[in-house]
Amino acid sequence: MYITNRKGSLFEVIIPKEWDGKTVDAILRNVWKLPKKMIHTWRMNQEVLVNNAKANWHLPLAQGMRLQVPFFAKTEQSVTATKMKIDILLEDDHMLVVNKPAAMKTHPNEEAETDTLLNAVAFHLQSAGEECDVRHVHRLDVGTSGVILFAKHPAAYAVLSRLLEERHIKRTYRAVVHGLLSRPSGTINKPIGKDRHHPTRKRVSPSGQTAITHYQVISSDPKRNVSLVQCQLDTGRTHQIRVHFSAIGHPLVGDRLYGGKPLVHRQALHAHAINIPHPFTGERIYCEAETPNDLIHLFEFHH
Structure with missing residues (x-):
C-alpha cells in the first residue's frame, strides 16, 4: 500500500x-x-x-x-450524462467498478443513445461534482450482467487497459450451460472469427483470433440437464464464452444466437468478479457482483 x-x-x-x-x-x-x-x-x-x-x-x-x-486535470465529458440508478461496487479517485444490469448496453454506439451504463456513470460523476471524462476499460454484451471497470482519468484508463491486456486484471464469469460436461474442469482453446453468413454472430474458425477459456464445473443438475460453470478468460474476444461452449456442444441457456434454449430471456452469463492490482495505491482490489434475480432460479441447484 x-x-x-x-x-x-x-x-x-x-x-x-x-x-x-x-x-x-x-x-x-x-x-x-x-x-x-x-x-x-x-x-x-x-x-x-x-x-x-x-x-x-x-x-x-x-x-x-x-x-x-496532474492525473485529475479537468476534462470534458464525451457522453451525455443520464440520470439512472446504478449499482456501484467500488469507487475511488481513479476508477469505478459497476454491476451492469443485463438489459443495459455498456456504452453508446452513436450519440443519440443515452441510456447506456456509461451515460449513467457519467451522470453519477457529474452530480458528485467531478469534471472528468469517464471511460469503460472493457465491455459486456447486452444480455450479460455483472462487473464492469471504468476509468476516471486518462492515466487510469491507459494503465488499467494495459493491465487488462497483460492479464493482470482477472475477471471471473459464471454461466449456465446445457448438458452435463464430461470433465470437471478444462480449457477451450479455439480461435474465433466472424461468421460470414450472419452480421452479429461469431464462430470458431481456423483463421480467427486466438481465444482461450478456462472453466470449472461448480455443479450440475441431471434432472434439468444443465451445468453451472465458472470461467476465466485469457483473451477477451466478442462473445467468447458463448461461442466456445456452443462449439463443444454445451450452448449457454437462453442464448438463442448460439443454440441455447430460452429457459431465461437472455444468455445465462454473469460477470461474477474482478480482481485488480491497483496501479496507483498498491492495493489488490476484489469485487463481486451478486447474481441477478432472473438467473437465481437457474443457479438454485448450486449449494
Whole structure:
C-alpha cells in the first residue's frame, strides 16, 4: 500500500521504499508505463512536481519524497450524462467498478443513445461534482450482467487497459450451460472469427483470433440437464464464452444466437468478479457482483 493524497488536480504519492533511487522519468515510464505522449505533454508543460516544486526528471528520488502528478486535470465529458440508478461496487479517485444490469448496453454506439451504463456513470460523476471524462476499460454484451471497470482519468484508463491486456486484471464469469460436461474442469482453446453468413454472430474458425477459456464445473443438475460453470478468460474476444461452449456442444441457456434454449430471456452469463492490482495505491482490489434475480432460479441447484 502506498500513501497517496488527492490535491485538486494533482495525485500525490509518497515515494515508497521500493521506489527509492528511481527518477520521475523512470516511475512514469517504467513503473506505471504511461503513454509516451502523456509523459511528453506533462514534461513540456512542467506539470509534474516533487515536494511542491517543479520536478527534475533525472534526479533520483528518495523514500518519503512527494511525487505530484496532474492525473485529475479537468476534462470534458464525451457522453451525455443520464440520470439512472446504478449499482456501484467500488469507487475511488481513479476508477469505478459497476454491476451492469443485463438489459443495459455498456456504452453508446452513436450519440443519440443515452441510456447506456456509461451515460449513467457519467451522470453519477457529474452530480458528485467531478469534471472528468469517464471511460469503460472493457465491455459486456447486452444480455450479460455483472462487473464492469471504468476509468476516471486518462492515466487510469491507459494503465488499467494495459493491465487488462497483460492479464493482470482477472475477471471471473459464471454461466449456465446445457448438458452435463464430461470433465470437471478444462480449457477451450479455439480461435474465433466472424461468421460470414450472419452480421452479429461469431464462430470458431481456423483463421480467427486466438481465444482461450478456462472453466470449472461448480455443479450440475441431471434432472434439468444443465451445468453451472465458472470461467476465466485469457483473451477477451466478442462473445467468447458463448461461442466456445456452443462449439463443444454445451450452448449457454437462453442464448438463442448460439443454440441455447430460452429457459431465461437472455444468455445465462454473469460477470461474477474482478480482481485488480491497483496501479496507483498498491492495493489488490476484489469485487463481486451478486447474481441477478432472473438467473437465481437457474443457479438454485448450486449449494
